[in-house]
Amino acid sequence: MVEIYDTTGHFLGVSRRAPPFYRTPVDQPEGTNAKKLLQYQSTWTDHVKFFPMRDGFVSVYASYDTTAKRIAYMLFECDSTIVPVHRVRCGDAAVTGEPVGLVRPDTLLIIQRDTGPGPVSLVRFLITHRG
DSSP: OEEEEOTTSOEEEEEEOOOTTOOOOOOOOOOSOHHHHHHHHTTSOEEEEEEEETTEEEEEEEEEETTTTEEEEEEEEEOTTTSOGGGOOEEEEEESSEEEEEEETTEEEEEEOOSSSSOOEEEEEEOOOOO
């Protein structure tokens, strides 16, 4: 379960089911071997960024994808700051790059790294609320 807070840190008295990709931390030793470290990172979901928005927030989660051999980034968005508690709406989405910041109140800037020799690219991700 995820407890919902507003952007000032006040608990809104409501909980939501965790996003489907969320895996809780596991109790296992973390070594310095790179391969074992990535395997360790693949067993749980890390909360890496938080972006307050004018009408809610977006949290960014990450986990190592052992199949694709890369970090997978996922967004969890709620519009909890402007609607009554009983109408909090949340959503989630996967992105193929690393979210780095908001460039407008509803637009997230994402860095995508090619697996080949090409340069990185910037992508804008529009965040919309759906009832």
